[in-house]
Amino acid sequence: xxxxxxxxxxxxxxxxxxxxxxxxxxxxxxxxxxxxxxxxxxxxxxxxxxxxxxxxxxxxxxxxxxxxxxxxxxxxxxxxxxxxxxxxxxxxxxxxxxxxxxxxxxxxxxxxxxxxxxxxxxxxxxxxxxxxxxxxxxxxxxxxxxxxxxxxxxxxxxxxxxxxxxxxxxxxxxxxxxxxxxxxxxxxxxxxxxxxxxxxxxxxxxxxxxxxxxxxxxxxxxxxxxxxxxxxxxxxxxxxxxxxxxxxxxxxxxxxxxxxxxxxxxxxxxxxxxxxxxxxxxxxxxxxxxxxxxxxxxxxxxxxxxxxxxxxxxxxxxxxxxxxxxxxxxxxxxxxxxxxxxxxxxxxxxxxxxxxxxxxxxxxxxxxxxxxxxxxxxxxxxxxxxxxxxxxxxxxxxxx
Numbered sequence: 001x002x003x004x005x006x007x008x009x010x011x012x013x014x015x016x017x018x019x020x021x022x023x024x025x026x027x028x029x030x031x032x033x034x035x036x037x038x039x040x041x042x043x044x045x046x047x048x049x050x051x052x053x054x055x056x057x058x059x060x061x062x063x064x065x066x067x068x069x070x071x072x073x074x075x076x077x078x079x080x081x082x083x084x085x086x087x088x089x090x091x092x093x094x095x096x097x098x099x100x101x102x103x104x105x106x107x108x109x110x111x112x113x114x115x116x117x118x119x120x121x122x123x124x125x126x127x128x129x130x131x132x133x134x135x136x137x138x139x140x141x142x143x144x145x146x147x148x149x150x151x152x153x154x155x156x157x158x159x160x161x162x163x164x165x166x167x168x169x170x171x172x173x174x175x176x177x178x179x180x181x182x183x184x185x186x187x188x189x190x191x192x193x194x195x196x197x198x199x200x201x202x203x204x205x206x207x208x209x210x211x212x213x214x215x216x217x218x219x220x221x222x223x224x225x226x227x228x229x230x231x232x233x234x235x236x237x238x239x240x241x242x243x244x245x246x247x248x249x250x251x252x253x254x255x256x257x258x259x260x261x262x263x264x265x266x267x268x269x270x271x272x273x274x275x276x277x278x279x280x281x282x283x284x285x286x287x288x289x290x291x292x293x294x295x296x297x298x299x300x301x302x303x304x305x306x307x308x309x310x311x312x313x314x315x316x317x318x319x320x321x322x323x324x325x326x327x328x329x330x331x332x333x334x335x336x337x338x339x340x341x342x343x344x345x346x347x348x349x350x351x352x353x354x355x356x357x358x359x360x361x362x363x364x365x366x367x368x369x370x371x372x373x374x375x376x377x378x379x380x381x382x383x384x385x386x387x388x389x390x391x392x393x394x395x396x397x398x399x400x
Contacts, residue, residue: 004314007077010085017086020046021093026362029094032213033365037205039169040097040213047102078321080252084259084313091263095369096213098260105166106130106377107174109253110190114233123192129170131161131219139382141176142185142396146221148177155191155231157199157224163376167217168202171195175221179237187237192230199224210368251326254334254377255316261341261373262310268348268366269303275352275361295351302344309337328390335383338374345370 006014024042032040090098098104107128111119137143146159157177167173172194180187193200203218228235273283281295289297312333319326345367349356356363374380389399 004311006085007081010077010082013082014085014089017089018092021090025090025093025097028097029213029362029365030359032094032097034212036207036212037215039215040100043097043101047104076321077318080255080317080320081314084255084317087256087259088263088266088310088313091260092267094213095260095264095373096211099211099214100166100169102169103127105170106253107170107172107192109256110174110232111192113252114190119192119229119232123172126171127166127169128192129164129166129173129217131164131167131173131175133163134160135162139379142188144176144178144188145181146175146177147181148179148189148191148226150179150228150235151225154225154227157191157193157221157226159221161219161221163206164217164219165214165376167219168205168215173200173219174232179235183237189235190232191226192232193221193224193226197224197226209371210365211372250377251330252320254330254383255313255320255326257373257377258309258313258316258333258337261337261370262306262313264366264370264373265306265309265337265341265344268345268363268370269299269306271361271363272299272348272351272356275355298347298351302347305340306344309333309340312336328387331378331383331386331390334377335380335387338383339380341370342367342374 024046028040028042032038087098090101103125105128107130108126110130111123111128115123132141132144134145137145144159146157146161148155148157150156155177157175159177161173161175164173172192175191175193176188177191178187179189199222201220201222203220206216206218208216276283276295276299281293283296283299284292285300289300292300312329316326316329316333319329345363349363349367352361352363355361358364378386385399388394389396392399
């Protein structure tokens with residue numbers, strides 16, 4: 001396998017993230033999988049540690065893609081790559097626990113990407129969730145029905161949001177809404193709504209196949225008044241630009257979801273290698289796969305797919321750090337890693353047989369957890385559509 005060394009300045013972070021995954025995430029993985037909707041209070045101490053590391057420049061908080069800061073000073077490994085490497089290690093421990101880390105939500109990435117200086121300061125230290133999906137709107141973010149109507153110094157929001165990760169636990173939620181449905185995607189904006197705002201109602205928490213340590217909320221918004229200063233980005237509707245501003249958040253978060261899949265798939269591969277070794281199956285990198293044990297040949301195939309997903313994820317994060325447009329690469333990484341994570345974990349269960357299907361091994365849990373990573377932040381099909389549009393230079397109207 002190709003071995004790309006971790007940048008020296010990130011090695012301490014990677015080691016600390018792996019230690020946290022090994023000493024807390026992995027040992028508590030089953031506990032909070034069984035105790036769905038129970039907040040893991042032990043995360044508070046770990047989150048405080050990460051906050052301290054981020055403040056000192058030695059850690060990775062929920063970063064953003066801000067390409068308007070300063071001039072290009074050559075190749076750099078920055079906060080996006082740092083966060084991606086840390087995410088891989090954490091998800092080697094447990095995806096669900098990583099997703100419920102305080103102040104590391106998808107809403108935090110949105111704020112970090114497009115908020116102005118005043119908003120960055122105001123929401124510093126807050127835990128922000130992200131609300132995009134609606135009952136009638138899934139992967140097509142441009143079809144959002146939640147409305148935002150300007151009334152004096154406030155916007156009045158009405159609509160419904162589902163599948164909001166960490167919605168109940170977060171301090172605030174970044175809500176996507178449209179200023180004018182007739183203008184399509186260009187009128188979609190994002191608003192920071194503080195929990196406890198009148199009319200912002202938690203309807204229920206979902207029961208899920210996997211990532212059970214992370215709560216997933218359903219909200220209803222009825223005449224929710226949000227000050228105009230809570231709008232992220234410009235209030236102007238630019239029909240030529242579309243909703244590139246709010247979509248910019250995905251350039252950052254899609255590589256992170258890819259990193260989650262890379263992390264859990266690596267965990268499954270390592271455990272499967274151990275099981276195969278105990279069963280006497282040798283994996284030889286110096287011989288062609290077709291002359292080895294069938295289980296070894298399949299393992300080598302899975303490992304090569306994993307490596308491709310890992311490299312694509314690194315590239316997407318590196319491009320963001322170097323202020324290069326990475327929408328294509330972010331979708332490629334998300335598509336490859338999302339599918340690979342699901343395929344690898346399921347095939348590892350298959351290779352391990354009854355050992356992998358029971359609760360004595362974490363393989364069956366990883367197979368359940370990994371499926372969502374191929375769905376949220378844009379499904380496999382949506383990512384492939386985005387990649388096709390970019391490569392063929394087609395608009396959304398030309399290629400549906």
